Amino acid sequence: MEFQQRTAAAAVDKTSTGGVSRLMVLAAATTMGAESKGPNAMETIGKTAGQLTEFARESLREQPGCQTSTVTSIDRIPMTQDGQNWCIGNVLHGSSFIRDIERGTIIVNYQLNRQFHLLTDD
Numbered sequence: 001m002e003f004q005q006r007t008a009a010a011a012v013d014k015t016s017t018g019g020v021s022r023l024m025v026l027a028a029a030t031t032m033g034a035e036s037k038g039p040n041a042m043e044t045i046g047k048t049a050g051q052l053t054e055f056a057r058e059s060l061r062e063q064p065g066c067q068t069s070t071v072t073s074i075d076r077i078p079m080t081q082d083g084q085n086w087c088i089g090n091v092l093h094g095s096s097f098i099r100d101i102e103r104g105t106i107i108v109n110y111q112l113n114r115q116f117h118l119l120t121d122d
Contacts, residue, residue, distance in 0.1 A: 044083060044113075044114070044115060044116055044117040045115060045116050045117070046116070046117055046118075046119040047116045047117070047118065047119065048118075048119055049073075049074045049076075049086075049118060052074045052086060052112070052116060052118060053071055053072075053073065053074050055112055055116070056071040056074065056088050056108055056109075056112060057070060057071040059108040059111065059112060060088075060091070060101075060104050060105065060108045063100070063103070063104030063107060063108065064100065064104075065096055065097060065100030065101075065103075065104070066096050066100055066101055066104040067094075067096070068093075068094025068095045068096050069091055069092060069093055069094050069096050069101050069104070070091065070092045070094065071088055071089075071090070071091055072089070072090040072091065072092055073089035073090045074086050074087070074088060074089055074118065075087050075088075075089035076118055083113075083117055084113045084117070085117055085118050086113070086117070086118035087109055087113075088105050088108065088109045091105055
């Protein structure tokens with residue numbers, strides 16, 4: 001922990017001289033915070049597949065160029081328990097461009113995976 005604090009301090013010192021970008025400093029600070037809390041640093045909220053599908057559908061339609069797209073399913077990632085145990089499965093494009101749908105799907109998948117996990121059927 002002490003080494004990490006010295007490393008972050010050194011990164012901040014280099015930033016003032018232009019040696020390290022602000023993004024690297026933020027990444028170092030985020031990493032330090034996650035490591036100090038343990039491997040499961042972020043708590044997620046459990047949702048069913050139907051709820052996640054609806055959240056993903058609404059979030060994807062809010063992305064630029066994705067207004068006519070629809071998320072039809074959420075897929076469980078095998079061999080996982082909690083956390084990022086799902087991904088957006090199928091997306092109907094509508095009249096949207098494929099590149100816009102791909103970009104929007106990646107963004108929505110990343111954002112929602114950090115907030116929610118898929119509940120098991122047990």
